[in-house]
Amino acid sequence: MPTLNMPDVGESVTEGTITRWLKGEGDAVQLDEPIVEIETEKVSVEVPSPFEGRLTRILVQEGEVAPVGAPLAEFDAEQKTESREQSDRPARPVVAAAAPLTAAAPIATNGASPVPATPEQPHRTRRYSPVVLQLASEHDIDLALVRGTGIEGRVTRQDVMRYIENPVAYTVPPSREAGVVGVSAPPASPPAPSAHAAAASTPAPDGDEVQPLSATRRTIAARMLDAHLTIPPAWMVVEADVSNLVRLREATKEGFQRTEGVPLTYLPFFVQAVVAALKQHPALNATYTDEGVRVHHACHIGVAVAVESGLIVPVVRDADRKSIAGLAHEIVDLGAKARDRKLSLDEVRGATFTLDNTGAFGSVISQPLIPPGQVAIMTTEAIRRELRVAEDGSFAARSVMNLCISFDHRALDGAQAGMFMRSVKEHLEAIRADQQVY
Amino acid sequence: MAETTYIDAIRDALLEEMERLPTMVVLGEDIQEGGVFRVTDGMLDRFGPGRVLDTPLAESSIVGVAIGMATNGCVPVAEMQFADFAFPAFNQIISEAAKWRYRSNNGWGCPIVVRAPSGGGIRGALYHSQSIEAMLAHVPGLKVVAPATPYDAKGLLKAAIRDPDPVIYLEQKRAYRLLKGEVPAEDFTVPIGEAALRREGDDLTVISYGMMAHECLAAADELAADGIRATVLDLRTLAPLDREAILDAAKRTGKVLIVHEDNLTGGIGGEVAAIIAEHAFDSLDAPIRRLAGLDVPSMPYSAVMEAYFMPSREKIAVAMRELAAY
């Protein structure tokens, strides 16, 4: 049913008052016949009918006010004039024509010609805006580590701000950094809510579920593949008899917990043994580059920690300068921070050697992937109570464990690795059940 | 506090100042019957034809006579019926008023106000829709304001009337009856040269003025629903620009979109962009963008062409999204 709407009679007029209906309900109306008188702030006008037919219903009475575009009366009519005058008058005078947004009305910005929808722009990963450079300089950030969410992967100001607050979450680690360790156990990566917030998995027709890859997962996948493809690994297993270590720990762990407030695990002992061995065999504490093998002076040991979303490898810096107690505290601290996602940038960077306590899962043998930037990674497998034949031929129940090492065969040979492992074994086996923990 | 329309706020400012200043005169064409927009409604009866003056149809002398009145102790508020018709008066505004104090080495001042309804979107076509602020903001010696709200309309007009120098007061004609807002009854001014931070957000900054400030806020609302948070700065004064506010707003996000209805080239947006580029370079995270009226001789009468010319909340939202994603 066509309606007569309040006409727009002039600039800045937004409403009008019906002063007099010249036709009543049920009246026949000719085209262009004056039908109603309205008054606005600027003018009083008679409105000629845009329809020919019958006025069926008056919607706004004399004396009432209606905004421009509001319906005033209904007709039973043939629209003789195309009510263009009516329809291109939106109720809100703000927009003169409601053209669809997208293609129809290209936006003139920075020039009269519209901006093309997909501009050809160079890949932006290495193009940094002034503010990004400024922030990087102020906070001593390696921008290559920062994940970019801008177009074409550009690192934005907000990306840097997020990275400063939570570097673990917003890192795209380059080949040198050990933020992620790949083991046959489920690998993981610094979690961030958005990074892990993969879109909901979609069910496939056969009942399978497709879990879309989160950004973190993609990153891990890329790094793992990179490590796998570029580092030629070799692998070795050594068995150590840690019976005395076990006895030592059993005897001292309660007192330690009471005094130190943190549990005494085997990890501090493992780290000490590794560090001692690295001092003797520094070639294992190195980074392989095309320009040469950089043997590190410091011993920063990455200690893998299992968190609910996977594995994180915080770094115990200068592990060679720490006592058992010191290592115990630090490992517990780092573990807690890792679980709470509060690790700082320094706490996940710069490992020179990595230790993964796969034994915690009950594993007896593992074949870890070498973290890019290091030449070796060692696992400590589960301690098992097994029968062994002693020197004198008798059987004894011993606590034994496997130590597995993967090493970069570009930088190291089996002999070097073997000697290192023998040192680790010797250090562990030299622990006496009655020695001082401190 | 009462809700007042933009036009009523202007009228109230004029009435209150006319009461306060016995030598204030409003002059222009059709002023006595209220003016073509009814801004000066009722003033003749209250203040008489000496102070509410209908001038001949001669823009140059409307301003020239106002300058003379100001020289001899009056407080003149001259009206150009439309900003589009101010050009014959540009000689008086630019060669005379703007330079009056400077050329006389502070021997004389020129405290005039020139009011003009400005801007389009009202089917006014080429000669009832223009924006003239860029041409005038370019002239040292002039102050140029473009209030976007009823509150600012009243406060800035009072400030203009009280200012010792020539102030060009560009009323947004589309706002007259369209915009309502809270306006205090008691006397207040809005300082000339001070922008208004309308909204805060860390994702991008939008700088605008006049009716477009409202369009920017509407676009910002839409984007907020999608988690994109914008800072919106309403310049209010175009000369002198509030550099501090501009730079603060730009530095906060590093991404700036400037929006105005005036033609793009040579518009205020270019000046704002240059200020930011020069003084906030290290804070920039994206190239500075401008969204403005097309570079054609003002907006045509046809509704579809007028809409094509004008920036709008829809177009602004698209530009804002692009910038936020950059």
Added chain:
Amino acid sequence: MVRAKEPRPQVSAAAKLHRLMYRDMLRSRELSDRMFALNRQGRAAFAVTGQGHEAAQVGSAYAIKRGVDWVLPYYRDVGVMIALGMSPHEILLGLFAKADDPSSGGRQMPCHWSWPEARVVTRSSVIAANLPHAAGIAYASKLRGLKEVSIAYFGEGATSEGDFHEAVNFAAIHKLPVVFFCENNGYAISESQEKQMSVLHVADRAKGYDIDGQTVDGNDIVAVHQTAQWSIEECRRGRGPKLIEAKTYRLVPHTSSDDDRRYRTRAELDEWIKRDPIDRFRRRLLEEGTLSEDDDREWRADAKREVAEAVVSAEQAPDPAPEDALRHVFGTQERG
């Protein structure tokens, strides 16, 4: 037969006035000549002077109530300024763009007059733009009930500008106390009058606005003075604006940048030199006994000396500081 004594010089009010006016004509001429010469010597970048206009300028200025009436002279009106009391030193400070130039502190070109103490209103180089100002000032005088008159000076070329018509129209509508004083010297730079207007006399335009228009011999200082005085007082009585056309002649080029040989003949110039208003007044005053030859010689020497001293003092006066260019774009106090 009683032999009449040598008549003592008359010291009537009129004579006093004439003597004062004559002295100022001499001073004005001397200053005009010197300013031009300084430019030709390369010591002044620009000069615009009033040789030939002295009667029109000095005569009319003497009818102004200094400090009450508002004066809007144009760049040629050195004679008006001298008559109002601006010293050659002060005028030359403007010529040399010195810091203490009262008109503009060296910001404007020379002879762009501004002098608040004498109500001489600042003006630009834009011809006729100040005529609406005169009308506005007069409107304010009327609105405020003040018995002031505005007098605006301009050449005949200015009467082609829209602002002239708008100003006269406005003043006529409201019967404002404005005297529009046209120094018609027949040339607007190079353009002779018939290129500028179709009317024979600028004063004829007055009819178009229904105001009083009078043409006066601009080289007859007494006639000018009387006409100006009548017009100003009529204005003061609220009788509406007046248009005075003083017909005169410019004996020098438009400014130091103009070469008048390109548009007028030496013969024409010589004709008008013969009608030099200073010589004419001198003859009259000598005849009337108001002036003696001694007076004349003495006053001419005085004028020469005064101007010469002023050249020295003004040229040596300090220049503005370069940073002064930044000052006074805006004022600081709120008004009202």
